[in-house]
Amino acid sequence: TVLVLDFGAQYNQLIARRVREAQVFCEVVPGDISYEEVRKKNPAAIILSGGPASVFEPGAPSMDPAILTMGIPTLGICYGMQLMAHLLNGTVTPAERREYGRTPMTLTQSSPLFLDIPEHSTVWMSHGDHVLKAPEGFTVLASTNTTPIAAMANPARNLYAVQYHPEVHHTEGGFRMLQNFLYQIAHLEPNWQPDQFIPQAIAQIREKVGNGRALIALSGGVDSALAAALAHEAIGSKLTAILIDHGLMRQGEIEEVVQAFPSLDLRVVRRDDVFFAALKGVTDPEAKRKIIGREFIRAFEHAKEAIGPVDVLIQGTVYPDVIESGGKNARTIKSHHNVGGLPDDVGFEIVEPLRWLFKDEVRKVGEALGLPDSIVWRQPFPGPGLAVRIVGEVTPDKVDILRQADAIVRQEIRKAGLERQIWQAFAVLLDIRSVGVMGDERTYGFPIVIRAVESLDGMTADWVRLPDDLLETMASRIIGEVPRVNRVVYDITSKPPGTIEWE
Ligand code: XMP
Numbered sequence: 001t002v003l004v005l006d007f008g009a010q011y012n013q014l015i016a017r018r019v020r021e022a023q024v025f026c027e028v029v030p031g032d033i034s035y036e037e038v039r040k041k042n043p044a045a046i047i048l049s050g051g052p053a054s055v056f057e058p059g060a061p062s063m064d065p066a067i068l069t070m071g072i073p074t075l076g077i078c079y080g081m082q083l084m085a086h087l088l089n090g091t092v093t094p095a096e097r098r099e100y101g102r103t104p105m106t107l108t109q110s111s112p113l114f115l116d117i118p119e120h121s122t123v124w125m126s127h128g129d130h131v132l133k134a135p136e137g138f139t140v141l142a143s144t145n146t147t148p149i150a151a152m153a154n155p156a157r158n159l160y161a162v163q164y165h166p167e168v169h170h171t172e173g174g175f176r177m178l179q180n181f182l183y184q185i186a187h188l189e190p191n192w193q194p195d196q197f198i199p200q201a202i203a204q205i206r207e208k209v210g211n212g213r214a215l216i217a218l219s220g221g222v223d224s225a226l227a228a229a230l231a232h233e234a235i236g237s238k239l240t241a242i243l244i245d246h247g248l249m250r251q252g253e254i255e256e257v258v259q260a261f262p263s264l265d266l267r268v269v270r271r272d273d274v275f276f277a278a279l280k281g282v283t284d285p286e287a288k289r290k291i292i293g294r295e296f297i298r299a300f301e302h303a304k305e306a307i308g309p310v311d312v313l314i315q316g317t318v319y320p321d322v323i324e325s326g327g328k329n330a331r332t333i334k335s336h337h338n339v340g341g342l343p344d345d346v347g348f349e350i351v352e353p354l355r356w357l358f359k360d361e362v363r364k365v366g367e368a369l370g371l372p373d374s375i376v377w378r379q380p381f382p383g384p385g386l387a388v389r390i391v392g393e394v395t396p397d398k399v400d401i402l403r404q405a406d407a408i409v410r411q412e413i414r415k416a417g418l419e420r421q422i423w424q425a426f427a428v429l430l431d432i433r434s435v436g437v438m439g440d441e442r443t444y445g446f447p448i449v450i451r452a453v454e455s456l457d458g459m460t461a462d463w464v465r466l467p468d469d470l471l472e473t474m475a476s477r478i479i480g481e482v483p484r485v486n487r488v489v490y491d492i493t494s495k496p497p498g499t500i501e502w503e
Pocket of ligand 1: 383458459499500501503
C-alpha cells in the first residue's frame, strides 16, 4: 500500500485517486500519524500532500521527522515539499510573488522521477511559500521563473519533492510523474483493480454475520445499492433491506430500486405522511434537514421492530466519508443526513463493505457485479431528497411540481448523452412567483431553476456550459408540461461560492 499523509489540501483525495488510477492501492491518513503506526502499516511508498498552511505558522500541521529516515520512497507535494525541506534543515520562505495557475517549468537535472517528461512543460502551481535552499544532500531537479527549486531529490535517502501539483489535470506530465514515482522509484507493479476487492468484501460480510441476520437501509443511491448487492451475494436470505419512502424521492426512483433487486427481501416503508406533517410550516433549511434526519431514524427504528432481532447493520459508507469524518477542521456548512448517518448506538455491529472505495470505483464494482445501469450510473442524490431543492415550505403539492420538472431535466440530459459526464443535473423550485404570458393569458407562477454541475467529489464544482438548444428544450418542456410553472432560469454559480444544492 501507499500512504498519503494528509496536511489539509483541497486536492488530497485527488492524489489518492490518481494513485489508484495508476493501479496501486493507497490509503489517506492524517499527517500526524506516528512513526510506529507507519511501521506497522509497512507502506511501499509515502506521499506528503499539499495544504493551506505555512510551515512556520504556529500550529501548522507537521509530521514525525523520523518517518523521513525510514528509507521508504517518499514524495512531497507543495506543502509536503516545504515541510520536508523545513524538517531537514533546508530554508523555506514566503515567495516574493505568489505563484498561481499554469506555470512553465524547466528540468535542470535528469532523474527517474521525470522519465519521459519533456525538458519544458507547463505545471499547475498554487503556493505562497517556497523552498529557498534545499536540505543537505538534495539536488535541484527543476525550476520555474519565480521558483528556483520546483523539484528536488535526495536519491540516497529515497526522498523526492515537487512544488507543483502533479495530481491536477492542468499539469502536463503530472500523472506520468506520479507513475514514475510509483513504478520507477518505489518499484510498485500496476496491478490493483477495484473489483479485486469483491471477494474480500464478501468474505468479510460472511464472517461478521455468521449465522445471524443483517439489515441494510437503501436510499436509492448507488452506494447503498452496491452494499446491498454485495451483502445479498454474501449471505442471501439472511439479509433484509428497508427502503424508507419519505415522499421526497425522485420520479420512478422507488420502483427502479425494487426492480433492481428481484430476489432481495426488500421492504418499502411508506412514511410520506409523517414526513410531510413534520415539515409543515418549516422554512429554515437547517431545521428541515434536522427534522428529516430525525424522522428517518424514527422510521428506521419502527421498521426494525417489525423485522425482529438483527446482528449486523450493513452501511454504504464510501471512502470520502471515511476520510472526511477523520479530518480535524471540517466545518459544518450543512448538516448532512444520509443512511450512513444512522446513530452508532443502534445496538448491532456495523459493517461498511465499501469504506475503501471512491465513487468511481463503486461504479466499477457495481458494473462488475451486474447491477443495472439505472442504479450504477445514478447521479448522487442527497439524503433529505427533494426537500433541499424546494426553497421555503415543503408541501406534497410542491414536491409534485418539482418531481415533474426534475424528471424532464434528467430525461433531456440522458437523451443528450451527458448523464455520465455530469456530476449532477436537477431542478430546484423557488417559493416566489413572477408574471408571464401564455396564449393571451397573464400567468403568475413559480420559477424552476436548472442546475448542472461538474465535480470530482462534490467538494468543489463548476457549472456546466450546457448547449443552448438543450436548455431551450428543457425550458419549453417544463413550462409546457408542468402546471403552475411559468419561468425557467439557469444557475451559473460554481462551488464555492455556491453550494451544489440550494439548501
Ligand atoms: P452541497 O450542496 O453541500 O452538496 O454542495 C455536496 C454534495 O453532497 C450532496 N448532499 C448530500 N448528500 N446527504 C447526502 O447524502 C445530504 O444531506 C446531502 N446534502 C448534500 C449533494 O447532492 C452534492 O452531491
